[in-house]
Amino acid sequence: MRSLSASRSAAPGRCVALGAALTLLVSCGGPAAGDGGSGGPPGAPLGVTADAGSATTVHVMWNAVSVPGGVSGYEIFRGTTKVEEAPGSQHMVDVTRLKPSTVYAFSVRARDTEGRLGPPSREVRATTPAAEAADRSAPARPAGLTGRVVGSRAVQLSWSAAPDDRDVVSYDIHQGATKIHSVGGSQTAAVVTGLRPGTRYSFTVRARDAADNVSPASGSVRLTTAGTGDGRGTAPTGFRATTHRADGAYHLDLSWLPPRTDGVVTEYQIQLDGRPATSLVYGGSAPRDRRAEYSFYLGPDAGVSHRVRIRAKLPDGTWGGFSPERTVTTGA
Known part of the structure; x- marks a missing residue:
């Protein structure tokens, strides 16, 4: 996807559509995609x-x-x-x-x-992959399951690849006795969101092959989410902020890496000087493993300093933690 920039048109107080890929909603604007607003039916789910x-x-x-x-x-x-x-x-x-x-x-x-x-x-x-003829051999149990708490509502899990006589197609993640997530066979890590603060959880992982043979469960890992937390583990990383001048005005240029979650992040909130400035909603393919970029209008004056940070709306509908705050000065 090309660089997502609205620097030439996104003046304060305006809502701007950037093709099919991204919608800019300023804080005074209307409902985001995937949100039914106030009275209409629900919006279309995003991040499918x-x-x-x-x-x-x-x-x-x-x-x-x-x-x-x-x-x-x-x-x-x-x-x-x-x-x-x-x-x-x-x-x-x-x-x-x-x-x-x-x-x-x-x-x-x-x-x-x-x-x-x-x-x-x-x-x-x-x-779906091809069926494996007469494959009755389940993969070995995944080994080395470890985890860490990332704030009050999420944990990150990782494990070693499970051996199989064919190929592992997916890994099933269980919370207690309930399957709560699945990732592809090439992945050996996942972030589970939507958890309750101050709660103890037990997780295991099972490997699955193309013939639907399922391995024994891995060893369990027990984690307790923070009673309170800023969710830094679910914050965008590598956050950068600079300014440039174009058409007689200054614009704020942002870039970041999306947080690792158990789904696709399609919405971000940008805070400027401690207040919500804009919301970015991806209606098409949101960036997952590459940097996201965005620019918006600041004003015509040089020498003005601003503080900026960003957070993501996680797939479970909750907000993740804020990125570190950056300070920029127009014309610097």
Whole structure:
């Protein structure tokens, strides 16, 4: 994706659409994408992803939708067919009984507490791997599971790759006896969000191959989330801020690396001088493993200092921690 910049048009008090990829919402503006606003049905869920869990399953995830009154549930579609439902507190499901070596398209719709169904999300595609003939051998248990608390609502887990006579397609993450997440077979780390502050949790990991053989559980790791916390582990990293002059005015140039989460971050809030300045909402492909960039208007005067920091709305609908604050001076 090209650099996301609105430096030539984003004056204070204006809402600017940057193609299909990004929407700028100033703090005095309207509801963000994925938000039903005040009276309408829910918005379309953002951050939808789909990854094969085996030759016959696909793990579908999305970002929680915020709407007055709350979301009562989500409907998951394969093409035009509804295949799963999930409660409003959940933002991931496993779609089962699929065919090997097949491309599937999935979308998600939110339903509010009044029963109103929002528009569908954008479609995402996943390809199930080929079935392994007569594969009855499960992968070995993942070893070396470790974890650390990242604030009051998230933990980061990591483990060693599990051996298998074929290939590991995915890893299932369990909280107690409940599967809560899945990542691809090439990943050996995950961040689990949406936890409660001051709560003790136990996590294990299982490996899954294309034939849906599941390994024994790894050793457990027990973690207690902070009773209070600033969530720095869920903050954007590598945050940079500079200014440039164009068309007789100064503009603030920001760049950062998205936080590691259990889904796609599609919304950020920028604070300028201690107050919310803008919200950035990605309607298309949000950056995940690359730097994000953004510019906006500051004013015509040189020698003016500003403090700026940024935070991400996590896939579970909660705000992550703020990045370190940077200070910039126009014309410096």
